[in-house]
Amino acid sequence: MSGLYLGVASFLLLTIVVGLIRIVRGPTPADRILAAQLFGTTGVAALLLLAQGVSSPPLRDVALVLALLAAFAAAAFVRRAWTGGEE
């Protein structure tokens, strides 16, 4: 089973890395902050799978922190930093 967990975790890491193209491309600031969304869910899933795959329960806490931080990053971005539609 642990081969499956690590395999799917690798696959999820790949979808994250490919998704980063969208941050680089933009074009609007809104498109860039979608990365927080991507990490919040995909990163959490990858960490939970790793936790099971290498049987290390503390990794679930890392997943929990990741979930919280992604939400914070999105909120901070729209509240503070977003200047408008320009590049």
Next chain:
Amino acid sequence: MSAEWFGWIFDILLALALPVLAWRVLITRNLYQAVILFVAFGLLMALAWVRLEAPDVALAEAAIGAGITGVLFLDALGYLRDRRRGGEADERG
């Protein structure tokens, strides 16, 4: 297909993505984009600490490296923008 094999794939992906991302953070002109890439780098770095069997460091990296630093950077950018706008208003007035 053993777990070890997939572990290798995961590590190689990380090892390729991290330097590319670090390079992009450094060369990106648009500061907002650079901050978001920096946060992304921090999160991937947290995954790297996980693979190095240091979940406590991973936790600190995610919370401090990506989270708090990222939010502070975003706030600083917002502050810079406000000041720049304030300056323009002063010149006009």
Next chain:
Amino acid sequence: MRAAIVRAGLLAALWWVLSGGAWSSWLFGIPAIAAALYLGFRLGSGGWRWTFAGAVRFLPFFLWRSLSGGIDVAWRSLSPSLPLDPDLIEYEFRLPETPARVFMSNAISLLPGTLSAEYADEKVRVHTLLRGPGAVRELERLEERVAGLFGLEMASRGDRA
């Protein structure tokens, strides 16, 4: 007072889960629970009175709809012709209370083809993936279930086109 005890019990259960049940963790857990209780009442998050029967009906509905929401969007993103025809609509709430409305506008984004884009007191603006009456029907069904969940009577809407 009773609400405070129930809430403290829930928070303690949450702490037990998060800390993995280690005894020494309560040294930090008890102050954290006290702080959470204080903040909760200070910020006035009251009025979340849901009914058990409503929850039993809401949960399967919500899980089923978000399952079809995921399948729907997955099919659209993988289909070569990109079958999208987005639109922005306004939906007027029939729910009488604010907490239920906020809850509903969050749930909207997980349903098939709808994304809540702006929330004002009486209505919500919803971005839809597909033009047409399907989205409104989806929202009406959700609103009925949310009303059931919170045990609320909905205002009647006589002449809605």
Next chain:
Amino acid sequence: MTVILNALSAALILAGAFFFLAGTVGLLRFPDVYTRLHALTKADNLGLGLVVLGLLLQVESLSEGVKLLVIWGLVLAAGATAAHLVARTALEHDIRLWRRRE
């Protein structure tokens, strides 16, 4: 028994991976930020839900299972709220939505 459980768990996790793939494809292919939000919010949350269900079949203690469910619920609530915030701010900044006929 364990064999059936393992197979079911593996099927759920693989199904979850499929929805993550669909979410990323949507993120890259969809034409504007609103439609991309649809793709990420719905597909990724469903993917995480399926992965969590698959892992739930393997848990060894009650608190472990509840923790998985708490994480899922948290991501669900945070994801829906963040999607709403981003969409609302995009509207405020007059980011036009893509339409089929224009």
